[in-house]
Amino acid sequence: xxxxxxxxxxxxxxxxxxxxxxxxxxxxxxxxxxxxxxxxxxxxxxxxxxxxxxxxxxxxxxxxxxxxxxxxxxxxxxxxxxxxxxxxxxxxxxxxxxxxxxxxxxxxxxxxxxx
Amino acid sequence: xxxxxxxxxxxxxxxxxxxxxxxxxxxxxxxxxxxxxxxxxxxxxxxxxxxxxxxxxxxxxxxxxxxxxxxxxxxxxxxxxxxxxxxxxxxxxxxxxxxxxxxxxxxxxxxxxxxxx
Numbered sequence: 001x002x003x004x005x006x007x008x009x010x011x012x013x014x015x016x017x018x019x020x021x022x023x024x025x026x027x028x029x030x031x032x033x034x035x036x037x038x039x040x041x042x043x044x045x046x047x048x049x050x051x052x053x054x055x056x057x058x059x060x061x062x063x064x065x066x067x068x069x070x071x072x073x074x075x076x077x078x079x080x081x082x083x084x085x086x087x088x089x090x091x092x093x094x095x096x097x098x099x100x101x102x103x104x105x106x107x108x109x110x111x112x113x114x115x
Numbered sequence: 116x117x118x119x120x121x122x123x124x125x126x127x128x129x130x131x132x133x134x135x136x137x138x139x140x141x142x143x144x145x146x147x148x149x150x151x152x153x154x155x156x157x158x159x160x161x162x163x164x165x166x167x168x169x170x171x172x173x174x175x176x177x178x179x180x181x182x183x184x185x186x187x188x189x190x191x192x193x194x195x196x197x198x199x200x201x202x203x204x205x206x207x208x209x210x211x212x213x214x215x216x217x218x219x220x221x222x223x224x225x226x227x228x229x230x231x232x
Contacts, residue, residue: 033219042119042206042222043160058219090160101167103150104220106160 002026006091006107013081013114021076021110023091031094032074033058033104034066036087043090049074081114088112118142119207119223127229128197135182136192136226138207147211149190150220151181154204163205166190197230204228 007022025032030051035043035058045058049068063085065077074093078085088111092104120139128134140149151163166174166181174181182191194201204227208220 035222040224042208042224043220044222045219048219088158092160101148101165103162103165105162106152108159111158 004091004093004105004107006089006110008110009108010111011113013078013112015081015083015114017081018077018079019081021078021089021091021112023074023076023107024072025074025091025093025105026072027093027095027105028071029093029095029105030071031096031104032068033092033094034064034074034076035090035092036060036085037090037109038087046076046089078112083114086112086114118221119209121207121223121226123226124224125227125229127231128194130199130230130232131196133193133195134197134228136194136205136207136228137189138191138223139187139189140207140209141188142209142211144211147209149181149183150208150210151179151190151192152206152208153201154206154225156203160206164192194228199230199232202228202230 004025033048034046037043044060047066049055055066088109090109091107094104095102118141147168149166153161164174164176164179166183173183178195180193204225206225207223
């Protein structure tokens, strides 16, 4: 099983450039999430989605956009890259069919540097 | 106020000994869940163990167990018989809300565990 797949694994952007971080899951999970992890810190939620066509902001959404057109894919868009967006980005997914003891499954992360 | 507090930035343990990683949480929601994740130096996030607020017994999963003290709002991770491969960052996380909620997780800042031979 592939689980949660993130591409690319590494990327260097110039200030002001745009890019899309890709995330796909093959577990038929309803819920998907984007987090960022700054050095020495825990993960902070950027955006999440409870199903195709439904997205909502997390704790740190500024500077990012998301869409969810299918159950499998949840891309994260950076429109105008800024140095403050240098971070490691994690995509995650989970199933919630009732009692929410299901863990979130994480991709391997995308390490993004803005120079 | 922080919802998840991990007060130990770093911990050291000898191989084969047990170690406890602390986690305290803050919530007014009666329904919540607590998760522990391991992040090795390679960077991936690995789910270890889960404890629900209504669970009557402390969760166990192999060498991992959770010392859940609801009144004190603490959910400490206990690793028994430490192995060199246990060296990693460990994150405590909380999900608030009712069944079938959004399952948003709030993470602590983590504890770096080093297992010495």
